[in-house]
Amino acid sequence: MVPRLSLSNQRKIQKERRKGKGRNETARHLKVSVNTVSKYSHTLIVTDRPRVVNHKPQSHLYPNKTLKNVQLAIKNKTYSSAIQLKRDLKLPGSDRSFQRFLKANKIESRAHPIKLNIWGCVGVGFKSNLFITEENINGRIYTDALINGLTNAQMDPPLDTRVLLSDNVSWHKNKTELPRIELANISHKFLPPLSSDLNPIEHVWAMLTTKLYENFEVYDTIDSLRKAIVRCWKSIPQESIDNIVLSYGDRLLECYSHEGKMTKY
Structure with missing residues (x-):
């Protein structure tokens, strides 16, 4: 099996290959196998930059009145899922935007809160x-x-x-x-x-x-x-x-x- 290399070692392999060095020469220089060089020569390297995800509370879609209605429904447990809650309250926006709204307001929405x-x-x-x-x-x-x-x-x-x-x-x-x-x-x-x-x-x-x-x-x-x-x-x-x-x-x-x-x- 070809060992899994760190991102830094993968970059070293690609750097050597871009210089025009062959697989055998690169393997000897970096002290790895030829198969490892072949595997990681053209591998897409994922950068270690943090992924930025937009989790805005969607305040323009869901005003404070909506938040109170959601909290009341969850307290009374009158819904079967987060998506069903959105439909019962006839809220606008996509299902994903509503889920982001719940997450931004730290509202836990279990998949099936009604359970006996x-x-x-x-x-x-x-x-x-x-x-x-x-x-x-x-x-x-x-x-x-x-x-x-x-x-x-x-x-x-x-x-x-x-x-x-x-x-x-x-x-x-x-x-x-x-x-x-x-x-x-x-x-x-x-x-x-x-x-x-x-x-x-x-x-x-x-x-x-x-x-x-x-x-x-x-x-x-x-x-x-x-x-x-x-x-x-x-x-x-x-x-x-x-x-x-x-x-x-x-x-x-x-x-x-x-x-x-x-x-x-």
Whole structure:
């Protein structure tokens, strides 16, 4: 492999070559290989001058009133992206100019500021309370929600006769937190990778989503969305959940008959 040379050494090679010296003579003079001379003889050298980027705050496009409206929208988290925010407020200029405006005013615009992480568990004759948070889920948060949601719940048959099925998301299998789940007397099993059709709760989440937007509702704030999620979760009939959970055997047979390929579930 040809070694990577510094800019100064690349310039030396090009200087020698411009003087009319051959590759072998240049290589001996600079104590490098002939291949190195060949590679860097015609390489475009990037100067070390700092690149000047114009990040003007675009004050002529976005006056102080616009800044206040943007800050209010971000505070209430009523947008899904910086570009969507610009369109919702019907602001002029290009998307890039708006992003420069946010950067110049030190306004952080995450790609998806509206985000609720939800945990819930279902079983025959049982539906846990929902755990809803705006934090990114990790092993500790998941384990806390799991233990609180199951050990404090009233269920028949009791918890120690049930098996919890989980997929292979990283926080489900956190090695630090797994002993806490075992100490809580929760029997825990993992589904095979890429087997969402075996997980009954995926259908329950689909039912929740359908109820959440069945009348094309638009939720303006996080709080209204949170309340709607809880309301729709409580409205899911336990009989429907029981039928979905009891279909697990049929799911296994369907998966086996299709040799692990896509099933009707």
